[in-house]
Amino acid sequence: MSDQATAPAKRRAPFRFNPVWGLLIVLIIAIVVMNPGFAQPTGYMNFLKRAAPLAILAAGQVYVIVSGGFDLSVGSLITLVVVGASMLTNNDPSATYWVIPLMLAMGLGVGAINGMVVCFLRVPSLIATLGMMITLNGLAFMWSGGAPRGYLPDTFRFFGRELIRDVPMVRFIPVSVIVLIVIGGLLAWAMHRTNLGRMIHAIGDNPLAARLGGVPVNRVRITAFMISGLSAAVAGILLGGFAGVSTDVGFGYELQAITAAVLGGAQLLGGRGSVPAAIGGALALTAIFTLLNFLGLPQPVRQVVQGLILIAAVALAMHRRERTGT
């Protein structure tokens, strides 16, 4: 299979009907039936605000998944960003202006290390990023001593917590939703409209063919991990802003991000995946949580239903792939 033959099809992928959007629409309708208040701006804007960190994380994770890997370190990277930011800002509102760029740089740096370990030390990405996850959790623990040591100033929390009010039509827009639109748009563009995106697809589909075709495999793979690390840093800034400091804020996010990407039709082991659909997957995942909250089912029933819906949704995505042969 040649790179050129598959690339044009991939470029159109985000605009072809993806079952994740159907799932999302069904879930949203169910939520609105359960709770008509959801159709009001307060309802859906709160929902988008809540989903934004996971959506950005999933959009970054798609880069690594399409390139043929996993990034399990993103959850602990979120924790490290929140803990680190609270220690570095030290209650000083003006520190935000250098702490945020530093946190973004840390995300890129962790991604670069992940990528280099995978490329040059030949450690499978599952193990490399698992090791990084454990390392970062330990670092966050050492830095904080196991309990939060400071608060995040309001300037830092602006991105995750504040609303822009008096907006026509919708009354208000959370800042985190704007961040989601900007970052999501950039990541979708880079994945589906640039050469970088084509090369990431190529190395995930067939690394040998890609290398023979002149793709700088290592550089592209490291870039994919760096984008994932950056998305985790952004998600950490939003989560810390939304809910404040805690020492386990990122726990479980790595698997949620991978689940969201797969719900959006990304193929584990690489070669296929879409940024908008991964964001759709993140919204669908958040909608499942919200719907089950509204249904008021007991916790254990919720977990059973949640698990079954996930398996069914991914099975649906796979079924569609078989039928279309893509």
Added chain:
Amino acid sequence: MKHIVQTTAAATALAFCLTPVYAQNFNDPEEFAKQQAQLTATANGPADQPWVQYIGDAMVENAGMEGPATVCFSNAGVNNPWRVVGYTNMLEELKLHDSIGDFVHVDAEGSDDKQIADINDLLAGGNCDVMIVSPNTTAALTPAVEKACEAMPVVVFDRGVNTQCPVTFVHPVGGYGFGIQGAEFIKDNVDEGANVLMLRILPGVDVLETRYSAGRRVLDDAGMNIVGVEFTDGDNAKTKSIVEDYLMRGTIDAVWMDAGATAVAAVEAFEDSGYDIPVFVGEDQQDFLRKWQDEGMTAIAPTYPTYQWRTAVIAAARVIEGEAVPGPEWVLPQPTITQENLADFVNPAMPPLHYAMCGCETMDNYPQAWGAQ
């Protein structure tokens, strides 16, 4: 912390299944009544030092031993902020006792298996004169504690064991008391039929189940309308989302919580959605106390005092010195922080999850040793 709590919960659930003999009833009317009475009982001892006070009159005599003696401590874990504060209290208290020579600390990291092995290792080492145990779970640690009792005097604190062999079991009034204190405050501050949201961390943990069952009993008896009971996993973001969802569906007049680590996130949900902050039950974490003071909230903070970690050391020292200790249970008073004494406990220099009811303010290294800036 969350996964550790979940592991603990799973271990508790497993122990629960395997040992029906020890099956615990988390909604026991007798225990409820007993703790309700203890909350209002007058404690013996100096009122300004609640960590040496005790409720009830039973005492246990001790033969004493030659000092300075070695005290060994088998600790369930230092895996959450409550235990970090408590362990700091303990280290500072040790400096006050000449009769305690060496202090050996082993951390079970939240694992029953490791703690059982730790206790066996301490016994095999043969260096311990007195042992302090803070059990990870009740049923699983009982045989190990019984074995330790045969070799030396044992002091148990925080969670108990199903045996009377330790010299004393140091603990505050308990989970029922905690639940009662918060729910009574809600009853006194809202009208009958008011909407109350109950937020819990997770199901299946004994100390949390009793807080809930007692709180629920008081609120139901007072004719409150419980709009929901939700599990937060101790996660700030989830807590805030849950409260926002409830606010979309109707008004909330009071929030009851079984622990206060996520209380500030719950308060912020009201602020960010543009609602007045209702009556709140939190806990003695500094971030909640500060929020309460800054926003002028109507609130109460029941406590599960970390000063019991001091009491365990004091009990061990008295065992060595041959003094009597309250026993077989040393029931400590369990005070609440209210509007009247709030200002005494707020200290902006302390970390957000510092537990203010530490009885540590007059100790030599306060506040630096507890992480103050």
